[in-house]
Amino acid sequence: MVIEKPWKRWVYFYVPLTVFLIGTLFPFYWMLITAIRPDAELYRSWRAVNNAPFWTLHPTLEHFRDLFEKTTFPHWLWNTFFIAVVSTGISLFCGLLAGYALARLKFPMAGALGTSIFVTYLVPPTLLFIPLADIIRNFQLGNTPWALILTYPTFLIPFCTWLLMGYFKTIPKELEECARIDGATRFGAMVRIIFPIAVPGILSAGIFAFTLSWNEFIYALVFLSSPERKTVPVGVVSEMIRGDIYFWGQLMAGALLGSIPVALVYSFFVEYYVTGLTGSVKG
């Protein structure tokens, strides 16, 4: 390896990296520090002599206690989790079958169908929630978890289908043909050979779908109304801001707890996730 001059490494590598890291991580640090800062410090005037906005000397868990005791936060967590898991499950199932069909089966209009599925993904939820609200009302699903479980797949299925279709296309089709000659049906070859090989792709589609539904805001805001039915993103914003009063401590505590599951999921599966997106299978 060529040894560069030290100053070059600093200018082209360390300095930009540091700036990037600070830019990325600072909001999380701010969330954490606000969540454990006592109210007295939080609402102190910015110009006060002893103001120290970037750290605290009196960390407290008071906001977390309030969050669990005075609000329905545990319900929100459970709702979010339940809705995210079920809608991810539905979307993965449909995405697997659709992605496989689009990648492997030759049928008329396959290409057009694939494109149109993708186009539905491009319709912004901020428009789609209007007709969906009508449908939800007609089926009397408003204010139930099913309102979200059934609407999230409108963007999750196209997403999963496309990601998995791309992944299936990287798997040599001879593997499947060989399995079919070896004695498996097409379905058998799909389940026994293709799906196990596609695990990285399936996992990354699942993680993505889970994260998207976990963080989803607009449908959750529109379709759910009672406080204990809400999801974390909506609950935190609607219940922690009363009128024009911001309960910053609890708000940030809720946001922090809400982002931990997603962070955990990502860190556990990060390797699969990367191979899933870059996709490479060798026969």
Add this chain to the structure above:
Amino acid sequence: MAQVLLKDLNKKYDEVHAVKDVNLHIRDKEFIVLVGPSGCGKSTTLRMVAGLEEITAGEIAIGDRVVNDLPPKDRDIAMVFQNYALYPHMTVYDNMAFGLKMRKFPKPEIQKRVKDAAEILGIQDLLKRKPRQLSGGQRQRVAVGRAIVRHPQVFLFDEPLSNLDAKLRVQMRVELKRLHDRLETTAIYVTHDQVEAMTLGDRVVVMKDGWIQQVGEPLELYGKPTNRFVAGFIGSPSMNFAEVTITEANGALTAESSGFRVLVPPARAGNLKAHKGQRVTLGIRPEDLHIATGADPAGYTFDTVVDVVEPLGSEILLDVKSGSNSLVARVEPTVRVKVHEGIRLGLNPDRLHFFDMTTEKAI
């Protein structure tokens, strides 16, 4: 063990007619090789036998069963693919056992068969490994092993050696031949490599543009090609072709080209008489050209100029020019000639080939 019968087999894709009226009777225990340039329909034919492609028209019978509408799994065949197609998430043992498990063989039987196959192929030590931990040659063996454990009626090989390096390819070629002698199972082998075709096949089928050009034993194809394509395709370096005009002088037919004039051997004169005054293609294999000596009969030698000398060790290839014709001659390694040197070449009158210019058929 079974014969395979292809009857008026056709395959049409939307716009491409890939396989045209293929008729072929593959005998029991025969090793037959389909060979041709890419896009000639050989792989498509094989895939139709395997059941991986729909048959547009015609009939395929394996044994005495017509298999047109049978799914691949019910055809009792095994196939080896070019990229090996080993299941990457399974060990070598599981790869080989997969077909037997699918067919619900009892466990001891599976173990026995996998063990036997592994022994034949010398891969007993690899059974617990995953495919990615194997070299190309080892993967190839596993792929073959996976095919032979099933004791199928027919083996199908789709360019199985193409991904191996040259040395390993020669080695595996010999092993495949030995394996076939031992197992005595009907085999259909697809390749674009005419050397593989010649060395492996009991009979070779040469295909081009979806048509069968010629079916025959390797030496028959080499010695008596039915048309110009087969003549040029089989053999390396390939046959020399020169446009000649057939003329008659003093009662003897001669073939005259821009740079040379040779006699038509009397044995061939009968067929060529009808082409008197016409242009035909003359074909000479490189080994049928030699440096002329006094022993050469008159009328079968001509002057050339050496263009390139390719010493291969066991032989020397001389690229020579004669008028507008470029020819390759395969000569003894002791011959010493220089570039641009004029030499006189003699040809073997018994081994000349003549082809019609329009139909390209042998005359």
